[in-house]
Amino acid sequence: MKKIAVLLALSFLLLTAYKxxxxxxxxxxxxxxxxxxxxxxxxxxKNLPPEKEKKYREKLNEALEAGYVVLEKGGKAEDAxxxxxxxxxxxxxxxxxxxxxxxxxxxxxxxxxxxxxxxLNAGAVAGVHHVxxxxxxxxxxxxxxxxxxxxxxxxxxxxxxxGLDVMPQEYFILPRRTEQxxxxxxxxxxxxxxxxxxxxxxVGCVALDKQGNIAAGxxxxxxxxxxxxxxxxxxxxxxxxYANNSTSGISCTGTGEYFIRTLAAHxxxxxMEFQKADxxxxxxxxxxxxxxxxxxxxxxxxxxxxxxxWIFNTxxxxxxxxxxxxxxxxxxxK
Amino acid sequence: MKKIAVLLALSFLLLTAYKxxxxxxxxxxxxxxxxxxxxxxxxxxKNLPPEKEKKYREKLNEALEAGYVVLEKGGKAEDAxxxxxxxxxxxxxxxxxxxxxxxxxxxxxxxxxxxxxxxLNAGAVAGVHHVxxxxxxxxxxxxxxxxxxxxxxxxxxxxxxxGLDVMPQEYFILPRRTEQxxxxxxxxxxxxxxxxxxxxxxVGCVALDKQGNIAAGxxxxxxxxxxxxxxxxxxxxxxxxYANNSTSGISCTGTGEYFIRTLAAHxxxxxMEFQKADxxxxxxxxxxxxxxxxxxxxxxxxxxxxxxxWIFNTxxxxxxxxxxxxxxxxxxxK
Numbered sequence: 001m002k003k004i005a006v007l008l009a010l011s012f013l014l015l016t017a018y019k020x021x022x023x024x025x026x027x028x029x030x031x032x033x034x035x036x037x038x039x040x041x042x043x044x045x046k047n048l049p050p051e052k053e054k055k056y057r058e059k060l061n062e063a064l065e066a067g068y069v070v071l072e073k074g075g076k077a078e079d080a081x082x083x084x085x086x087x088x089x090x091x092x093x094x095x096x097x098x099x100x101x102x103x104x105x106x107x108x109x110x111x112x113x114x115x116x117x118x119x120l121n122a123g124a125v126a127g128v129h130h131v132x133x134x135x136x137x138x139x140x141x142x143x144x145x146x147x148x149x150x151x152x153x154x155x156x157x158x159x160x161x162x163g164l165d166v167m168p169q170e171y172f173i174l175p176r177r178t179e180q181x182x183x184x185x186x187x188x189x190x191x192x193x194x195x196x197x198x199x200x201x202x203v204g205c206v207a208l209d210k211q212g213n214i215a216a217g218x219x220x221x222x223x224x225x226x227x228x229x230x231x232x233x234x235x236x237x238x239x240x241x242y243a244n245n246s247t248s249g250i251s252c253t254g255t256g257e258y259f260i261r262t263l264a265a266h267x268x269x270x271x272m273e274f275q276k277a278d279x280x281x282x283x284x285x286x287x288x289x290x291x292x293x294x295x296x297x298x299x300x301x302x303x304x305x306x307x308x309x310w311i312f313n314t315x316x317x318x319x320x321x322x323x324x325x326x327x328x329x330x331x332x333x334k
Numbered sequence: 335m336k337k338i339a340v341l342l343a344l345s346f347l348l349l350t351a352y353k354x355x356x357x358x359x360x361x362x363x364x365x366x367x368x369x370x371x372x373x374x375x376x377x378x379x380k381n382l383p384p385e386k387e388k389k390y391r392e393k394l395n396e397a398l399e400a401g402y403v404v405l406e407k408g409g410k411a412e413d414a415x416x417x418x419x420x421x422x423x424x425x426x427x428x429x430x431x432x433x434x435x436x437x438x439x440x441x442x443x444x445x446x447x448x449x450x451x452x453x454l455n456a457g458a459v460a461g462v463h464h465v466x467x468x469x470x471x472x473x474x475x476x477x478x479x480x481x482x483x484x485x486x487x488x489x490x491x492x493x494x495x496x497g498l499d500v501m502p503q504e505y506f507i508l509p510r511r512t513e514q515x516x517x518x519x520x521x522x523x524x525x526x527x528x529x530x531x532x533x534x535x536x537v538g539c540v541a542l543d544k545q546g547n548i549a550a551g552x553x554x555x556x557x558x559x560x561x562x563x564x565x566x567x568x569x570x571x572x573x574x575x576y577a578n579n580s581t582s583g584i585s586c587t588g589t590g591e592y593f594i595r596t597l598a599a600h601x602x603x604x605x606m607e608f609q610k611a612d613x614x615x616x617x618x619x620x621x622x623x624x625x626x627x628x629x630x631x632x633x634x635x636x637x638x639x640x641x642x643x644w645i646f647n648t649x650x651x652x653x654x655x656x657x658x659x660x661x662x663x664x665x666x667x668k
Contacts, residue, residue: 120595120627126460126565127485147564148591151461152486154563229488230481231460238572238597257482261454263572263600270604293454 033306034210035323036067038084040094041201041253042298045316045332053332056093060320060330063087067207068322077215077249078116078139080207085112085135085219088203092174094318095201097133099174100221102181105228108172110221111235112138113149117214117245117304122148124235125155132165135219138235140164148237152229177224184225202234204251206243206302214304216241216249216265223256232256238266245304247272248279253317254290254297262289268301279303283311367640368544369657370401372418374428375535375587376632379650379666387666390427394654394664397421401541402656411549411583412450412473414541419446419469419553422537426508428652429535431467433508434555436515439562442506444555445569446472447483451548451579451638456482458569459489466499469553472569474498482571486563511558518559536568538585540577540636548638550575550583550599557590566590572600579638581606582613587651588624588631596623602635613637617645 040060048056067084071077089097100108112134113124123142126149131137137159141150150158160166202220209215218241220234233240233256240256242265243249250265259265264286271282283301290297291313298312300319308321320330374394382390401418405411423431434442446468447458457476460483465471471493475484484492494500536554543549552575554568567574567590574590576599577583584599593599598620605616617635624631625647632646634653642655654664 115595122595127488145561146591147561148594149565149570150561151563151565154461154561158561158563227479227481227484227488227492229485229492231483231485236483236570236572237594238570238600257480260482260571261449261456263576263597266572266597266600267604270601270608274604274608 033324034071034208035302035306035308035321035325036064036071036080036084036205036207037300037302037308037310037321038063038067038088038203038205038319039251039253039298039300039310040088040203040318042312042314042317043201044314045318048332056318056332057330059088059091059093060318064320064322064330067205071207071209074210077207077209077213078114078217080209081114081205081215081217082135082139084205085203085217086133089133089135089219094203095221096203096219098172099177100172101201101224102173102177103222103226103228103230104185106178106181107228108169108221109228110134110219111232112217112219113235113237113241114138114142114215114217115237115241115243116142117243117249120244122237124149124237125159126151126231126235127229128152128155128159129169130156130166131159132167132171135217136164137162138217149235151231180224202253204241204253204300206249206251206300208249208302208304208306212245212304214243214245214249214302216243216251218251233259233264236260238263240265242266242269244269244273248282248301248303250283250299250301252297252299254314255295258290258293258295259297261293262286264290264299272303279307280309283309287311287313367658368405368542369636369640369642369655370398370405370414370418370539370541371634371636371642371644371655372397372401372422372537372539372653373585373587373632373634373644374422374537374652376646376648376651377535378648379652382666390652390666391664393422393425393427394652398654398656398664401539405541405543408544411541411543411547412448412551414543415448415539415549415551416469416473418539419537419551420467423467423469423553428537429555430537430553432506433511434506435535435558436507436511437556437560437562437564438519440512440515441562442503442555443562444468444553445566446551446553447569447571447575448472448476448549448551449571449575449577450476451577451583454578456571458483458571459493460485460565460569461563462486462489462493463503464490464500465493466501466505469551470498471496472551483569485565515559536587538575538587538634540583540585540634542583542636542638542640546579546638548577548579548583548636550577550585552585567593567598570594572597574599576600576603578603578607582616582635582637584617584633584635586631586633588648589629592624592627592629593631595627596620598624598633606637613641614643617643621645621647
């Protein structure tokens, strides 16, 4: 009887210690935790009219569910990120893809990036004028190119070569944006470089799939009235976007310059890796660094265990999350 | 007698504890430590012919001394960085400014960035075609623009508006580079995207001035035969360049994509900030992360106390350093 007990104990130990079995146990343990978190930008978002609020809520829900379905079916985190972000890019409600803000020349110039946490591979495009969905171009750069970042004409051309949809500028430019630019330029006709810093409609998504892989992506039209050629934090790996399976995935929105100077997304990951900080503590500290320089905005994050956190120092942030543990939230205000 | 001793001890304590005095002592203590470290790229640098080696040594010395003079006269760290880097950009020996490598269309497309450690301000240009000294354009973006990063046509235009020298493409393109491109494209005419990853002639500089401020800068023509519009790590704050007065300044060279994915320069600073690692340990760990992904290259660093360290995993790296403690080195090989 004693021998059988010892044998049983030994085989249990072997079973749990042997790597393939261990992996099996670990993945089984994590199997039920997957999900995603999205944002549609932070800024002066306060007391929206009910019909406008409803529109935002519906579009956030559509993007959230589109990403969730991918994960539910066992799809990859990066595919969920792309599923959610393309919907937000196609919607004129957000400052990404169709409906992007205009640079000081009245053009749409879009930035996007994506990163996956299991091999730290990443892709980004900056200053594209014609790709319908910049996040798809970023994903193509990540998956099919040896480069991480392509810009301007070269990025548009690459997207075309990859068979992605390209559109004329008119597709992206909304009359409402032309009006906004006109007003801003009339106001600050002496300082045409920097304005409208209070509006950040950037979109982003972080997802954790059933395999335990994290991916993060961000897409934006940048800052209204920005200088032709200006690159913000959204296409900068480590600034607006970062993903690392051993820590977390992060997507940021805000005055990009401050997120670049502090490497906000990468700081979260480093705090978790080097100081063993939890997601929440790390994100608070990273946003503090942005704030200390005078920057505003927000970020969404998801750690390797499926824990979601969001934070912003603006009036509001369009945000939503859904995980397989049954949690679902769609929020806008503080 | 005892009373006098107590009084003396008390006044000494007050003197050392009172902040203005403390600062005085500290700055006096640090006053004598200033200096700079430069690199001219890492790669297959081995057994150069004596006359070629002499040329490199002389140019590195010229850049080093030009930066050192700025510091000696009490100038700013960022001015020393620019003084050293412009000399390397103007030299056809290095892959930056004149003599930059060519993209797959046979054009020169240059990237540069600069950051100062006391306020974390930074500036960068990517994909410029005409600015004679991209590092000067990066400095103008840092000092005179609300943006951190400008790219392509917009960056060239901005440099022109700032009164910087612009040149036609012919100024930058050397016959030797056209030859190299031809050879590479003939070799890999099936894969024109990625090649010549073993040559990295990027240039960079980190300086610490008499005021205790750190600055770092990097300038490059990127990768030979790179895709039109490709952006490497050199103009990415946190990837190829980072400076923080509370930790260190870093400039990298190598296969930029890996330095972007690991945020190599920012990782050094974070290891020093979050793990209290010293410069050497932090740089070793950061390059390890690059290596783990399959990347090669090197980096130079200088901490807030004037300690210099360099590291590379290639055959060699053009590098030189000089500090006010009397140390001076110019090296190329392992």
